[in-house]
Amino acid sequence: MTGNDATAEAMRQIAPDVVTCFPITPQTELMHKFAEHVADGDVDTELVLVESEHSAMSAAVGAAAAGARAMTATAANGLALMWEIVYIAASYRLPIVMPVVNRALSGPINIHCDHSDTMGCRDTGWIQLYSENAQEAYDNTLQALRIAEHPDVLLPVMVTFDGFILSHTAEILEGLEDAEVKDWIGTYEAKYSILNTDDPVTIGPLDLQDYYFEHKRQQVEGMRHAPDVIREIGRAYGELCGRSYDLFEAYRLEDAELAVVALGSTCGTTKVVVDELREQGVKAGLLKIRSFRPFPEAEIAEALGNAKAIGVLDRSISFGAPGGPVHKEIKAALYGTGHEIGIVNYIYGLGGRDMSMNDIKTAFAGLEKVAREGTPDDNIRFLGLRGEGGV
């Protein structure tokens, strides 16, 4: 199955009460597939095909506020257009799950993969789970529902996977039985619902200097509980099907001197490179981030503790900031740990520029020097870029 098919399959098995959708490349096939399931009567979901992503998220928020399980899916400019309501969904503590098929934001117009869309949403209060392959997109979607609805969390979750690279390429999927999924997700009883006539509530009214701040703090609390919940659910999922999940994956990292940090499909390619380098005697390793929000800083700092040089791969730019979003988090995580590790940021793959094994080897080769000499002045590099600044 392709990443889109796999995610649509997870959605069919979840059978949310309401799904709202608007097409955008490369998410389109996901919603087609799901629309087919609905049309064929394979899933009992109210599917609403709205007129824009802004409406898609608004309708999902409305449905969730009324106590329904609600989902939608999008990419790139679709996510950008729904941003206003994306923030609201988290602020209302609505456990909406949304697959996002990563695609570069315009402009200029580009339909291929990078992470500028979801990274642009990293501070909206959503949990973000990144997927390495279609299997993970499927598994993450099933777990996301449980994470979002967990009473200690109650936050929406974005499950991301790389546009075209994962959304449109086929791999073998190990799926769960429908009955297993049904058991796994259980039934959902919203804590507050605007349709509860015995105890009517208002969601989202004016909240000024008096309590707005405290409510934001409560969101912080929800996010603070999330790491334990994500881990616990990842473990339980492993017991169910043999594939357990953590907040991140340490691949041959334990004794690694040269460590690469990445998220998304590039992790798969990086693993192959790590294996090759290990055969040549290079102590290479990978830290693959699954949960970017919440960001498990202490655990990541510990996992990177033995490295002599770290290369952080970012598939997006944080303009004007000291490096890409992942790079900044890694640096912040290591601050105060006492490890003086050389760190280089590799910005790569914008607008779908291919990330080949050779590119990753270039990154590792650069790290050897960093291990000897520490963080260089040119610590923000553009991997695979033509012209000035490119490596």
Place this chain on the structure above:
Amino acid sequence: MSEAIEVARTYLRPGKKLPTVWCGGCGLGIIMSAMLRAIAAIGVDKNKVAVVSGIGCTGRMPTYVDFNTLHTTHGRGLAFATGVKLARPELTVIAAMGDGDALAIGGNHFIHACRRNIDMTAIVANNQIYGMTGGQYSPTTPHGKRGTTAPYGNIEYAFDTTALAVGAGATFVARSSVYHAREAGLLIEKAIRHKGFSVVEIISNCHTSYGRMNKFASPVAMLEWMRDNSVSIKAAEHMDADALEGKFTRGVMVESDKPEFIQSYDEMAERVATDPAAVANVKKVIQSYDAMADRLKPENG
């Protein structure tokens, strides 16, 4: 024929932008050439024309035509175009939009542009489907017709683009089809010449998505459908509702005279600048601000 070649040479961007990405037989090429013929007939300098689009197959049009062009985001063509027109009122501004672009994600911009009556031309290429993203039903997909998101037929009802434009206050509204290519060009020409907000809807064929799902064997079959299922407004006047069932009308629906937005804006500015009472008012406001600023100075306590 040579005239057409001349138009193509003058107004198309040669080299790497052509051929277009459009499927062979797509109506969008006919709409693009109708627009170019209209501009050629008016004779406006090509550097004084701005063509703005959103996203979609239709949205690709500005890539190929050699004017000042802006390829923006899905649904927002008219909003960008409004900015262009306000900044450079001397330009002839044309927005090329798909039906989804104009009426779904950008529907709000559409009705407000009509209401505002700003001097630009909106060409709505209505292929009754989201062509570019693979055939999802759009706000103009007829009831009962199929789309990839409506495999058993659309249960919603379609907008009538021109009726919507008329209702929202556009001062020139017309419709034609890609089968009626010459008529389409002439209507676009009229629309551009009209002072105010003009809408020209051109029924087009997306055989790749719409046609395939709705039993049209070929682009030609779709063009024949347009030929056989449309009537000119004049002819429609003599037909009853039964005879008009399932057919669309072609021609100019509305051509009215209403003060245009930029003209009204300039007039207001002129009026305010020359009206002694208004000038005195403005002066008073400025004086009271100055006085307040004075009071707030630290040395004045």
